[in-house]
Amino acid sequence: MEILEKAQEYERKGRNITHLEIGEPTERTNSLIKKAAKQSINSNNSRYSNSLGIQELRDKIATKYKNNHGVSISPDQIVITNGSSAALILSLITLIKPGDSVILVEPYYPCYPQLIKILGGKVRIFKTSVQDKYQVNIKKFSKFINKKDKVLILNSPSNPTGVSQNKDVLKFLSSLKINIISDEIYEGLNYDSDPETFLNYNKNSIVVNGFSKFYSMTGWRLGFLIAPKNLIRGIQKLQQNMYICAPTVSQYAGVGALSINQEEIERLLGSYKKRRDYALSSLRDMGIDVGYSPDSSFYIFADMSNYTDNSLDLSLDILKKVGLGVAPGIDFGPSFNKFIRFSYSSSLKNIQVGFGKMREYIKEYT
Numbered sequence: 001m002e003i004l005e006k007a008q009e010y011e012r013k014g015r016n017i018t019h020l021e022i023g024e025p026t027e028r029t030n031s032l033i034k035k036a037a038k039q040s041i042n043s044n045n046s047r048y049s050n051s052l053g054i055q056e057l058r059d060k061i062a063t064k065y066k067n068n069h070g071v072s073i074s075p076d077q078i079v080i081t082n083g084s085s086a087a088l089i090l091s092l093i094t095l096i097k098p099g100d101s102v103i104l105v106e107p108y109y110p111c112y113p114q115l116i117k118i119l120g121g122k123v124r125i126f127k128t129s130v131q132d133k134y135q136v137n138i139k140k141f142s143k144f145i146n147k148k149d150k151v152l153i154l155n156s157p158s159n160p161t162g163v164s165q166n167k168d169v170l171k172f173l174s175s176l177k178i179n180i181i182s183d184e185i186y187e188g189l190n191y192d193s194d195p196e197t198f199l200n201y202n203k204n205s206i207v208v209n210g211f212s213k214f215y216s217m218t219g220w221r222l223g224f225l226i227a228p229k230n231l232i233r234g235i236q237k238l239q240q241n242m243y244i245c246a247p248t249v250s251q252y253a254g255v256g257a258l259s260i261n262q263e264e265i266e267r268l269l270g271s272y273k274k275r276r277d278y279a280l281s282s283l284r285d286m287g288i289d290v291g292y293s294p295d296s297s298f299y300i301f302a303d304m305s306n307y308t309d310n311s312l313d314l315s316l317d318i319l320k321k322v323g324l325g326v327a328p329g330i331d332f333g334p335s336f337n338k339f340i341r342f343s344y345s346s347s348l349k350n351i352q353v354g355f356g357k358m359r360e361y362i363k364e365y366t
């Protein structure tokens with residue numbers, strides 16, 4: 001937030017700022033999404049929906065999971081939510097009581113600890129490292145987890161590392177006696193790894209997903225969760241009290257999104273892969289070896305310990321000197337204050353300009 005606000009202040013003064021700090025796709029909204037939304041408005045399908053979401057969308061999501069992952073889920077296990085953010089909040093309220101311990105895999109999405117604290121939960125941080133290629137180290141985790149741990153939040157593919165946990169890790173985690181919330185918001189944005197859902201490993205987990213990233217629908221506020229049937233009624237009551245339902249027009253837009261053909265999806269994935277490859281090779285040319293292969297989502301997490309001990313100061317300095325926004329590692333956990341996150345969610349052209357500025361910074365100011 002601090003970086004974005006500072007960047008906006010510079011922009012107001014007329015400076016050209018390149019944004020690689022934001023995890024938001026800048027792809028144009030697909031015409032099928034727009035068409036479905038317009039149709040819902042024109043047919044006055046814009047009132048409250050059932051609090052679980054419209055049946056058509058829940059059916060289509062169940063079909064997608066069957067087709068893409070071979071997993072059978074009933075539409076009755078799906079709740080459509082206001083972005084995956086609401087799905088996450090509903091899941092956490094469902095699973096934790098004040099005082100409960102929740103494990104986060106560091107580096108983690110910055111909202112997790114805040115949400116846990118709001119609910120009176122206790123955060124326990126399990127650190128991963130570049131030496132382990134940001135995979136959960138099974139031996140270390142076995143020693144780390146204890147009986148008091150109530151919930152584990154898993155985020156694979158990950159924000160900020162761009163790493164998907166491998167099958168051995170998923171299998172291992174599924175064997176533990178702990179509730180798992182699997183945040184799969186970047187599911188499908190896989191370039192060198194297989195798209196996975198934790199449901200294939202443990203049907204009792206809660207899976208959180210949404211349309212913001214894969215379908216570039218951030219502002220539509222559309223997400224969903226998949227939960228065991230016995231939890232659904234409680235989650236529905238929470239949804240009814242907190243949000244009533246997800247935006248109805250967006251839900252119809254989501255039906256449009258799920259009709260996008262494979263060719264278009266391949267184009268998108270090819271384009272992200274090209275951007276990822278460009279970003280990685282630019283960093284390498286600058287002498288920054290990230291030491292692992294970011295195989296998914298649209299982030300690269302780089303160790304900048306040769307340049308700083310304070311990632312926020314470094315990020316502010318990069319912004320000031322060359323007009324480039326990056327995300328400081330400290331946001332993603334206390335162990336990562338020497339890191340910064342680059343996002344390659346914007347156009348290749350923007351990324352080229354951004355990494356050009358980074359090259360200039362390294363050359364001129366370090």
Ligand SMILES: Cc1ncc(COP(=O)(O)O)c(C=O)c1O
Pocket residue numbers: 023082083084085086109155159183185209210211212218222223
């Ligand atoms: C890991 C992770 N989970 C959840 C979200 C929230 O996404 P939304 O509420 O737009 O679906 C984000 C957004 O950046 C994210 O990175």
